[in-house]
Amino acid sequence: MRSWHLVFSIALLFTPELRAQERPGLEDLKQQAIAAVDARQVFTQQMVDQIFSYAELGFQERETSRYVTGILEQNGFQIERGVAGIPTAWIATYGSGRPVIAFISDLDCIPRASQKPGVAYHDPIVEGAPGHGEGHNSGSAVNVTAVLVLRELMQKTKIPGTLKIFPGVAEELLGTKAYYVRAGLFDGVDIVLGSHVDDSLATSYGQSYAPQGLVSVQYLFHGRAAHAAMAPWDGRSALDAVELMDAAWNFRREHLRLQQRSHYVIVNGGDQPNVVPSEASVWYYFRELDYAHIRELFELGNTMAESATMMTGATVTRKVVGSAWPPNFSKVVAEAQQKNIERVGMPQWSEADQSLAKALQKKIGQPTDGLKTKVDELKPPSPETEKGGSDDVGDISWNVPMVYLRYPANIPHTPGHSWVDAVAMATPIAHKGSTAGAKVQALTALDFLLSPELVKQARDYFTSVQTKDVKYVPLIGSEDKPATEFNKDKMEKFLPELRKYYYDPSKYKTYLDQLGIQYPTVRK
């Protein structure tokens, strides 16, 4: 009896196919994953609401990172904190061996976008405070729900492989991904599945024709202070240099390629008129289509800053705040993901969801067609050249086969980066949209975890098509450092007030309940 048992065990050890046969097939695992994401709807809702209530700006995502890593740690993930020299960045890892599937989604919010959820007009929770007016509060809920489901399936059915979760720290500043790449955080990663809030369920591949890469840089001019009436000849105005640089840029603008976008704000214009400003600074974004053109625009900016010092006797230093390559997503991964998008489909919206969406659309003077009910088709890269936002995940996409899942947690036709975009983000619209997103993330990860062949196809396509002619060179210099001190003052100013409104799921089912908001509230 005993020796039979031993022989049988040895046979098991040496017959890996038998183990594979015992494992449920891909289809069976996918059904289990969908059911498991559905079973976690309350968990997903709580994560969406919790992070919404933290409302933290880029590089200051302390509560958010503590909360998300806490959940992952409790669930058997190993956490490495403070990666790439960024205090709020981390990596969570589960499992071992290949393939290595990584997930990433943003954490940070928008200045002055505080807004009560479920209310279709401007009504801040804390006046002037930051708020999730982009919807980044939902991304961690999507990815964490997916990886917890995957971890359970991997453990139960002994699927080999590694899961890695990354936070998109300071995405609104385009502030971290180039540093993640420089620190080698994606070395050995096979596939990256990013997720980003949207009004539809969609994915894409290839490169865009719109200006989606950039360098974000501050020029800090240094002059000499003097009494502006008694001894102006002794002073050298740093503000003069800022104004001359801006004037020069605006003249030159006429002679730049139509594809470029450049814009600036004066961060520091001096203190008071009777003091010749010894310090002044201006913050530029230089956007273009590709690395070579971005670099050219950036260098032109540097030349103008230097020229302004010659005209004024000031000096200049510069601080790169962020940078981004235009994204270059994988067709192989996008095609696999698209099948899962079609399988999962759009959420079932309630009448309340639709009436909030339509009331908000009416309020902002947009078509009142409500929430989308059909998933998007997978289309070739859009030849549209006009829409020009950037996202620093672009840098990752040039180093690892990657896609960006867009999931339907927000309302169509919103302007982005404003209180309007926060309205849906702690309501059933965001909760259901995040559940749909988590399903697609889990299913797509299963495709790659169970098929070494598909992983190889993505790698081959990456090498022979995606990066055949263009090789990644970082837009940051070797001396540049992440701008981790950014937003510190803004965050500290509002923290005491914001803390009063942190979501407490032990007392309230939803954040709407906690705030006492009737859903939806469409008029005052």
Ligand SMILES: [Zn+2]
């Ligand atoms: Zn974003």
